[in-house]
Amino acid sequence: MANYQDIKGFNIQSKSTDPTPYAQALADNPYGGVWASGGSLNTARKDTGGFGAGATNGIVAGGYGGGGAAAGNYVESYNGTSWTETTELNAGRGWSPAGAGTQTAGFVAGGQPLPPASGYTGITEKWDGSSWTESGDLNIARSAMNAAGTQTAGIGFGGSNPGSPAAPTDTEKFNGTAWTEANSMNTARTSNSLASRGSPQSSVICVFNASTEVYNGTNWTETTEVNSPRYTGGGAGESSTSAVIYGGTPAPTIAKTESWNGSAWTEVADLATGREAGGTTGGTSQNALYAGGESPPGYRTETEEWSFSGLPPSTPVVGYSDSVIGDMYYNSTTGQFKAVKGGAGTWSSGGSLNSARRFLWGAGTQTAGLAFGGYDSGNRGYTEKYDGSSWTETGDLSTARRQLAGGGTQTAAFAAGGYTTTSVASTEEFGGSSWTSGGSLNTARHGLAGNGLQTAGLVFAGGSDSTATEEYDGSSWTNGGNMNTGTTNLGAAGSQTAALAFGGGRGGETEEYNGSAWTETSDMSRPASTPSLASFGTQTAAVGAGGAPIVALTEVWNGTSWTETGDLATARTEVAGAGKSTQSAGLVFGGDTPPVTGATEEFALTDFEIKTVTTS
DSSP states (O other), X not given: OOOHHHHHOOOOEEESXXXXXXXXXXXXXTTOEEEEEOOOOSSOXXXXXXXXXXXXXXXXXXXXXXXXXXXXXXXXXXXXXXXXXXXXXXXXXXXXXXXXXXTXXXXXXXXXXXXXXXXXXXXXXXXXXXXXXXXXXXXXXXXXXXXXXXXXXXXXXXXXXXXXXXXTTOEEEEOSSOEEEEOOOSSOOOSSOEEOOOSTTSSEEEEEBTEEEEEOSSOEEEEOOOSSOBBSOEEEEEETTEEXXXXXXXXXXXXOEEEEOSXXXXXXXXXXXXXXXXXXXXXXXXXXXXXXXXXXXXXXXXXXXXXXXXXXXXSOGGGGGGOOTTOEEEETTXXXXXXXXXXXXXXXXXXXXXXXXXXXXXXXXXXXXXXEOOBSSSBOOOEXXXXXXXXXXXXXXXXXXXXXXXXXXXXXXXXXXOXXXXXXXXXXXXXXXXXXXXXXXXXXXXXXXXXXXXXXXXXXXXXXXXXXXXXXXXXXXXXXXXXXXXOSSOEEEEOSSSEEEEOBTTOSOEEEEOSSOXXXXXXXXXXXXXXXXXXXXXXXXXXXXXXXXXXXXXXXXXXXXXXXXXOOSSOBBSOEEEOTTOSSSOEEEXXXXXXXXXXXXXXXXXXXXXXXXXXX
């Protein structure tokens, strides 16, 4: 016989201390970061140029090591988990070309053509997410320079060229087309000096040996020395008062990491593997990366990711300290019952799509999003890329379609199924600028949902309330476990082996997928039928927003239950979302209000707070 707890009850944990909100924990211990293993480079090498968003995404280009002289052409892209080889540089180079910018709009400049001792180069190449284009050369050709800023507002400084005595102190600014001379550094710096990647052409921190200089956009100023002198290491940072440096030499190679607060350096957690001349991809003092490099016995492939107290950079702050929004627990120290209350989710306006449409799909992140397919007065193959502020048109789908699904990143996505004049099974793969054919679904359908990566994708439901699930390996689809309840036009979050399905024509029902089977879990609070909502997040931290019948309703999922939060500014249905790797920073775009819209909104989820439970 079932008891009351089995029917209605829930467990209450006993804790001796309250969970600590992320913001408070960061304020209490701003140096609490740790290093964790990331995906290894495909080619061991050192002296690469790099840019991106720390451990979240990035590009490393060129270098010297495994592959011999050919390594100078190699380029690899990081998606937060693994490295993928991508389009090679036009002008191969090693010996520390400088790099800066984002994963879809960066540049590398300078270096030394391979093989070694073959001179110095000033060649600059710009990256658009899929290809390299040569731009204006540096005024002083050099290797071992460093760079910061963006593709259209960059800065390069220091470096080595024995034929040009000015190189070690020289500073140049880049406007996306040409380099111009700027005020020189106070101390000659070479051998890949370390730098934070602050705002464009300012807030830059550079370290060589023990000395530190800060750049304000015009002048360099000497400031506090580091604790462990070094060169040929890595660095990241978001301002002149918040940065981190790591690795380097002299021998033996350095594992030490130091954090900067604007006035002093503090030693923090060491790298697992001390090394020099590794690749860095921008980032912040709580989100950085160090890949490859050199230490005995030779060139390295290891990647290490730096994050505050061990949280992966994509982890939403609401999950900090193992707290779950909606949890109730007993504090055994204070003798009080307490609850974890979620912070508010808020929406802000972003740049509008160039082509308003509905029934489209999205992939990527809030700052590197992708929108594809859809319908306005007809089916569309339109594809647009989002950089965090505006959308740019790129190569169309080969088959214009609506009510499709997909997943992946801005530079490696897939699109599957959908509707033309009938349901289709075709799959297309996006490489950053154009689509190519992939393996077809086993079952043609539209109104399906999907997530995962281009090489590990997942689609499910659709058609006439189908329960079918299919898994993609980058070339072909295989059948997975069927859903418990079939539906169409639903939301999706997570990955191929940890997915979440919710909403749709069946209402607010929610199911979790473990890579082989679906399990029903707590329903959304939505009406009986709210299809065509936007979705993003992970299996344990997701967001559903908008949907029929033209609502602004937004709900957040904590792995156990759904909670309503701040509404969209514009109620809409048949809308798309992006940001499948995180709950706290996603996008919604397009849809029908009516009329059809191109409006984009960006989501932010604030920290949790602790509430004492009282009775009266």
